[in-house]
Amino acid sequence: MRQVIVDLGLAGFFCFGAVSCGGNGGAAVGGGETDTGSATASDTETGTGNDSDSDPDPDTGSDSYTDTDMDSDSDSDTNADSDTEGPCPPDMVPVDALCMDRYEAPNQAGATPFVMFHFLEADAWCVARGKRLCFDDEWTEACAGPDGWTYPYGDTHLTGQCNDDKTWISPDQALLNDWPTNACTPDVTDLDTLLAKVRLVSPAAKASADHVESLYQADPSGANALCANSLGAFDTQGNVEEWTRRRDGGEPGFHGKLMGRYWAQEGTCQAGVAAHGDLFRFYETGFRCCMDQ
Numbered sequence: 001m002r003q004v005i006v007d008l009g010l011a012g013f014f015c016f017g018a019v020s021c022g023g024n025g026g027a028a029v030g031g032g033e034t035d036t037g038s039a040t041a042s043d044t045e046t047g048t049g050n051d052s053d054s055d056p057d058p059d060t061g062s063d064s065y066t067d068t069d070m071d072s073d074s075d076s077d078t079n080a081d082s083d084t085e086g087p088c089p090p091d092m093v094p095v096d097a098l099c100m101d102r103y104e105a106p107n108q109a110g111a112t113p114f115v116m117f118h119f120l121e122a123d124a125w126c127v128a129r130g131k132r133l134c135f136d137d138e139w140t141e142a143c144a145g146p147d148g149w150t151y152p153y154g155d156t157h158l159t160g161q162c163n164d165d166k167t168w169i170s171p172d173q174a175l176l177n178d179w180p181t182n183a184c185t186p187d188v189t190d191l192d193t194l195l196a197k198v199r200l201v202s203p204a205a206k207a208s209a210d211h212v213e214s215l216y217q218a219d220p221s222g223a224n225a226l227c228a229n230s231l232g233a234f235d236t237q238g239n240v241e242e243w244t245r246r247r248d249g250g251e252p253g254f255h256g257k258l259m260g261r262y263w264a265q266e267g268t269c270q271a272g273v274a275a276h277g278d279l280f281r282f283y284e285t286g287f288r289c290c291m292d293q
Contacts, residue, residue: 048177049118049280087293093232094293095142100134101288103221103234104242110220112191113240114184116212118281119256121184122243126289128186134290136244136257136272143236143260143269145229150268152229152236157266162227164238166217168264171283175211178204179281215283217263233288236260237267240286246274253277258285 088099091107104113105125117125123133134142149155152162159165180201188194198209218239228234236242241262246255257274261267262284 047173047276047280047282047285048179049277088291092291093142095138095231095233095290097293098134098138099291099293100138100142100233101131101290102232104240104286104288106188106190107221107288108190109222112216112220113218113235113286114188114191114194115216115218115240115283115286116179116194116281117184117243117285117287119243119276119278121281122287123245125184125186125188126287129289131289131291133243133245133256133287135247136259137247138290139236139242139244139259140269140272142231142233143229145231147229149229150270152227152233152269162224162235162238163217163219163263164261164266166263169215169217171215172211175208176283178202178208179212180205180208184281212283218284218286219263236269238263238265241273241282241284243285243287244272250274253279256280 086094088094091102092099093102101107103109103111105117105122106114114125119133126132143152144150145152151157180198183194183198183201183205188197195209195213199206219235221239222234224235224239227237227239237260239260239262241258242260244257244259246257250256254274254277256276256278257272258276259267259272261271264284
């Protein structure tokens with residue numbers, strides 16, 4: 001399989017509606033984010049990290065990432081304990097020549113999906129499990145299914161089919177900014193443990209974790225049984241927005257694209273947001289992993 005190795009950089013923030021993104025983490029009143037597809041931003045959001053409405057910080061993401069081809073022994077080790085007769089482990093679904101996590105990370109039925117991971121942390125979490133972040137086109141293929149639908153279930157949006165119609169709650173950016181930079185590590189196995197870990201860092205970090213929990217409206221993975229298609233990946237629309245890697249390679253410090261929107265905004269399988277830097281983290285951004293067969 002292919003292992004994606006990425007490196008760390010500085011943080012960025014998320015912009016919507018009347019707020020545009022500054023390359024060094026500041027906000028400027030003006031245009032909104034770029035959403036490459038049919039989804040349209042409807043609320044105002046900021047986050048911690050670097051965004052691409054202005055030139056990226058040259059120090060951000062200055063180290064390169066490499067794709068390392070691994071031998072067949074590595075693949076066999078990854079799947080050694082699998083009981084499935086198919087090409088993928090039981091908790092993953094086949095999408096052409098790759099396997100994709102059935103659920104948003106931590107990829108467990110009934111688990112609450114992760115949030116507050118930036119792009120590099122998300123990829124490191126996947127790599128530690130013998131996987132990688134999905135490319136944006138791979139993610140779209142899994143979401144749209146074999147018929148290339150606009151939504152996982154068809155070409156017409158159906159309210160209640162996926163978790164994308166919750167009432168938006170305005171975040172306190174100052175509280176989100178106090179999230180510790182070293183909390184989202186590969187050893188984290190569930191959201192509750194992550195929040196508990198953050199609360200132990202400092203009073204400010206505790207307040208940040210409490211605020212994230214108060215904003216959180218994702219459903220347990222798989223709870224929306226109809227938010228899927230015949231390929232079998234759940235919650236590709238709504239719930240939490242998902243980090244993917246840009247197939248075009250992106251720019252220094254800007255290698256990711258967020259797909260799927262989240263619990264308070266409808267999106268499509270083809271729409272994505274590429275305006276946020278590798279260190280952008282937010283209370284509604286998560287991810288899932290892929291693995292080459």
